[in-house]
Amino acid sequence: MTIQTTRSEDTLTVHLTGELDHHSAAGWRSAIDREAICCHPKRLVLDFSDVTFMDSSGIGLVMGRYKLMRSWGGDLRLGGLSPRLRQMMSLAGIDRLPVWEEGENHETY
Amino acid sequence: MKPINEMKVQFPSRSVNERLARSVVSAFAAGLDPTLDELADLRxxxxxxxxxCIVHAYPDSIGKISLQLRLFTDGRLSVKITDWGVGIDDIKQAMTPLYTxxxxxxxxxxxxxxxxxxxxxRVRSKAGHGTTVTLDKYILSRHTEAV
Structure with missing residues (x-):
């Protein structure tokens, strides 16, 4: 499990690689929060295109980061989600939040 | 119904073993030639x-988790996960979506x-004694040829 972050203007992009479960989520959470709290970006983008496994720990990670970004008026965007990961997100109603990257409207897949 | 194949492993409730449990299930199910979706569902x-078990059954300690896998002739894979932790007072509440x-x-x-x-x-639990969760999944692809 690795993460790679890039910053441009007001956007912090976090590229997640590996398996996202309860064990790995704690490390990912603290790494993302450390970056986000330090630079207060207007937008946080979580890129899931190289996440090879995810259980509901991933939903918790997304919900927590959504709340964090909203705490300073920022927003969260999710990218690179496979249909399976989208199905998981929809169990929590995350599909009803404005978190999809452009061109990733969940109704189109 | 008697299982046509079965195995049982036991490991401590360390979070690193979440991945181990997924690997064990993948290996056991592999002989059934499951689809990628069936395998991902199980994992x-x-x-x-x-x-x-790790978060709730043993919140402040490390305890035993047992993972029992059984395969039946009709393609049913039954996974029984047992702990001897705190148990669940109210199973209905615990199973309510978004309750944590x-x-x-x-x-x-x-x-x-x-x-x-x-x-x-299926969930069976007794407060103070532990919990058993049984997951049944039918692997429909070529299970008869594979065994």
């Missing part, structure tokens, strides 16, 4: 059940995910 459901006693960043969706990805989920 996800087992990951949820084992995580529940797990604190920050737990979504409260573990049982919802298990129910979404398995054909049947």
């Amino acid at each position: 996800t459901a087992v990951s949820e059940a084992v995580t529940n 006693s797990g604190g920050e960043d737990r979504a409260g969706l573990g049982f919802s995910v298990m129910e979404s990805f398995c054909d049947r989920v």
Whole structure:
């Protein structure tokens, strides 16, 4: 499990690689929060295109980061989600939040 | 019905073993030639059940988790996850979507995910004695030729 972050203007992009479960989520959470709290970006983008496994720990990670970004008026965007990961997100109603990257409207897949 | 294949492993409730449990299930199911979706369903459901043991059954200690896998002639794969932890007072409440006693960043969706990805989920628990979750999943692809 690795993460790679890039910053441009007001956007912090976090590229997640590996398996996202309860064990790995704690490390990912603290790494993302450390970056986000330090630079207060207007937008946080979580890129899931190289996440090879995810259980509901991933939903918790997304919900927590959504709340964090909203705490300073920022927003969260999710990218690179496979249909399976989208199905998981929809169990929590995350599909009803404005978190999809452009061109990733969940109704189109 | 007698199983045509079975195995049982036991491991401590360390979070690193969530991945181990998924690997064991993948290896056991591989001989059935499951689809990628069937395999991912199983791996996800087992990951949820084992995580529940680690987070809820043994919140302040390391205890035993047993993972029992049984395969039946009709293609049913039955996964029994047992712990000897704190148990669940109110199973109905614990299975309610979005309910969690797990604190920050737990979504409260573990049982919802298990129910979404398995054909049947059964929970038996006794406060102070532990919990057994049984997940049944039919592997429909070529199970008869594979065994």
